[in-house]
Amino acid sequence: MKPGYRRRIVIDPAPGHVSAELEDDYHRMLVTLTHADGVVTAVTSDMKRNPWTMCPGAMDQLQRTFTGVKLADFARRGEKTQNCTHLHDLSLFAAAHAADSAPVAYDILVTDAVDGVREASLTRNGAPCLAWTLKGEEFLAPADLAGRHMGQLNEVIAQQDKAGAEAMRILRWASLIAHGRTRAMPAGMPATDFPLGSCFNFQTGRAEESFRRPGADIDFSQPGAAPLADRPEFQNT
Incomplete structure (x- = not known):
């Protein structure tokens, strides 16, 4: 197995709702959009694994950004750097595939x-x-x-x-x-060691209170390891 960064994204559309989940070396996150008549009526998310202590607050920000927005307008909604960029991307993927009839991985x-x-x-x-x-x-x-x-x-x-x-x-x-694989990011590392402004966690006034979480990173280059491997559709692959 080649050493490197691995990421898996799965988008699951269903009548009235659509979910998108990702996992990589540093994150495991899930977004679900509930929608009716082309408008999102509810946004839920889950950070199953996140790298910084202040990341979870981005779930409330995601709700504020997309609740009540038309699915067709998600890509134009903006505010990406005010959100967790990964949750924001998942929301756009989910909105783009809400009318699909089959999952995409x-x-x-x-x-x-x-x-x-x-x-x-x-x-x-x-x-x-x-x-x-x-x-x-x-x-x-x-x-x-x-x-x-x-x-x-x-x-x-x-x-x-x-x-x-x-x-x-x-x-x-x-x-x-x-590129994160080339940099040591030990537990307790302050978020202020990175440039400010790139996402929810790195906003001024928040980054100063955020630190690298222990156990946040997984190297999926290890034999037998794969992102989202516990999802049912990958159990027999």
């Missing part, structure tokens, strides 16, 4: 760098979807992205269909989060 792997080069890949429902080779934040492959910087990906995403754009956004974000 994404699996992501970003390998640890070897000579500065990382391999980032994404599958959708088990089928290969994206495969990138990165040196730092520059694309080496595929050929149509070679030479671009990660920060220049928006114009490419804008040319994709809905499914393609979602996949590229997911893999881009995972590729950035994967």
Whole structure:
């Protein structure tokens, strides 16, 4: 098994509600949207594993952000950095798939760098979807992205269909989060060791009171370990 960062996202639509759950090295979180006539009537969430002591307060913020919002307007609602960015992303995924008739599962792997080069890949429902080779934040492959910087990906995403754009956004974000594997983050580390303003936890006035939680991190590179492996649909895979 290649050492690297792993993330799994599962989106489950059903009549009147839709849920989205993710797990990776640092997080396990779940969002459920209840909706009627295209409008979200309730937002519930759960942080089953979170890295910082102040993260749980973001669940109330998520309710305030999306309750009463039309599903079609979620992507335009904004306020991402005022929320837990992971709960916010899950909310957008759930809203985008609320009318689907079947679940969607994404699996992501970003390998640890070897000579500065990382391999980032994404599958959708088990089928290969994206495969990138990165040196730092520059694309080496595929050929149509070679030479671009990660920060220049928006114009490419804008040319994709809905499914393609979602996949590229997911893999881009995972590729950035994967850098966390290169930094020691011991329990008790203050949130102020990181730049402020990037999410709910890192807002000024909150980051000063937030610290790294013990036991928050899991290395899914270990044999037999996989994100969301306890979900029923993965028990026999």
